[in-house]
Amino acid sequence: MSLPRSRIWFLTILLFGSSTSVQAAGLKTQNIFLIVSDGLRWQEVFTGVEEALLNKESGGVSDVQATRDKFWWPTPEARRQALLPFLWSEVAQEGQLFGNQNKGSVDTVTNGKNFSFPGYNEILTGAPDPKIYGNDKKPNRNVTVFEWLNGRPGFSRRVGVVGSWDAFPYIFNVARSHLPIWPTWEPDQRKYAIAAPRCLAELFQDTTPQWGDVTYDSFMYQAASDYVKRSRPRVLFVGFGETDDWAHDGRYDQYLLSAHHVDDFIRRLWEQVQSMHQYRGKTTFIITADHGRGSGPENWRRHGAGIAGAQDDWLAVIGPDTPPLGERSNCAPINHSQIAATLAALLGEDYRAAHAAVGPPVADLVRGGKSL
Numbered sequence: 001m002s003l004p005r006s007r008i009w010f011l012t013i014l015l016f017g018s019s020t021s022v023q024a025a026g027l028k029t030q031n032i033f034l035i036v037s038d039g040l041r042w043q044e045v046f047t048g049v050e051e052a053l054l055n056k057e058s059g060g061v062s063d064v065q066a067t068r069d070k071f072w073w074p075t076p077e078a079r080r081q082a083l084l085p086f087l088w089s090e091v092a093q094e095g096q097l098f099g100n101q102n103k104g105s106v107d108t109v110t111n112g113k114n115f116s117f118p119g120y121n122e123i124l125t126g127a128p129d130p131k132i133y134g135n136d137k138k139p140n141r142n143v144t145v146f147e148w149l150n151g152r153p154g155f156s157r158r159v160g161v162v163g164s165w166d167a168f169p170y171i172f173n174v175a176r177s178h179l180p181i182w183p184t185w186e187p188d189q190r191k192y193a194i195a196a197p198r199c200l201a202e203l204f205q206d207t208t209p210q211w212g213d214v215t216y217d218s219f220m221y222q223a224a225s226d227y228v229k230r231s232r233p234r235v236l237f238v239g240f241g242e243t244d245d246w247a248h249d250g251r252y253d254q255y256l257l258s259a260h261h262v263d264d265f266i267r268r269l270w271e272q273v274q275s276m277h278q279y280r281g282k283t284t285f286i287i288t289a290d291h292g293r294g295s296g297p298e299n300w301r302r303h304g305a306g307i308a309g310a311q312d313d314w315l316a317v318i319g320p321d322t323p324p325l326g327e328r329s330n331c332a333p334i335n336h337s338q339i340a341a342t343l344a345a346l347l348g349e350d351y352r353a354a355h356a357a358v359g360p361p362v363a364d365l366v367r368g369g370k371s372l
């Protein structure tokens with residue numbers, strides 16, 4: 001039987017036309033990890049250690065030769081590979097990295113504040129909130145994509161948060177969202193706490209802190225890894241904080257070392273999920289920072305509305321539905337208000353249908369995706 005040409009076109013559109021809509025694209029992603037290294041600059045991500053800061057005067061480096069031996073190479077490609085080997089092997093080959101402004105790829109935050117609470121809010125809700133003026137621990141009035149997904153079929157009680165900063169219970173508004181979280185810092189948050197291994201809970205309590213409001217990234221990695229093993233969340237936030245605090249402290253050597261550790265924690269989480277049936281070949285990692293920082297001998301430590309360049313950021317994605325385009329260059333700019341809808345789209349969910357004001361998914365990160 002032969003069909004009239006118009007009929008064939010109609011059937012073709014019926015069968016394949018909808019493949020540009022993300023939900024119908026047959027995506028493989030069933031689990032998402034959103035991993036943030038607080039205030040890690042795009043400059044280090046794409047060019048590795050900066051020689052002008054590799055000293056005592058500007059970078060507060062305690063052992064210049066040791067830091068140089070570990071991270072210094074003559075080319076940006078070799079330097080970034082030494083600093084962040086997982087990003088520049090696995091992610092660069094199998095995923096995508098946005099934000100190398102030296103190559104015409106720009107990723108920015110749009111909140112105008114360029115510090116953490118507004119930055120996480122933008123990433124997690126898909127829109128900047130001009131009413132968030134500070135890092136104050138106030139329950140977020142906005143619904144995060146995590147809280148929204150937790151209410152969607154198939155995601156209930158499969159969404160969790162591990163984050164090193166004492167503001168995270170407020171950013172995710174656990175009192176309203178009831179998302180499980182670790183660690184908790186205040187007695188009335190305890191009912192939402194993820195049960196961490198006893199040894200880890202004791203280390204968190206007993207270790208003399210470097211900072212009052214942020215704990216150690218190694219604890220975050222252990223907590224996330226254990227939570228994945230025991231509770232198998234489909235959507236997991238992992239917030240690392242040391243990169244920002246060592247930078248504020250003016251310790252470029254420790255900033256580099258903590259970035260290097262974060263890269264290795266991500267590698268180990270990636271290898272862990274590839275060894276588990278629920279996750280293998282069905283998990284996407286979205287990796288980013290909540291804001292950039294300034295540049296130069298003083299301002300590399302700082303960020304905020306008045307610091308030039310602190311809006312500049314980066315985004316790396318690896319997973320079965322992200323075409324392996326590697327380091328992006330000469331492409332359309334993207335911004336952090338697009339991350340929430342991209343995360344949802346990779347799971348086949350349309351976050352914009354529920355929250356119209358949010359940024360659209362980054363189409364290039366979702367196989368077959370145009371935009372929802």
Ligand SMILES: [Zn+2]
Binds near residue numbers: 039116244245248
């Ligand atoms: Zn900061």
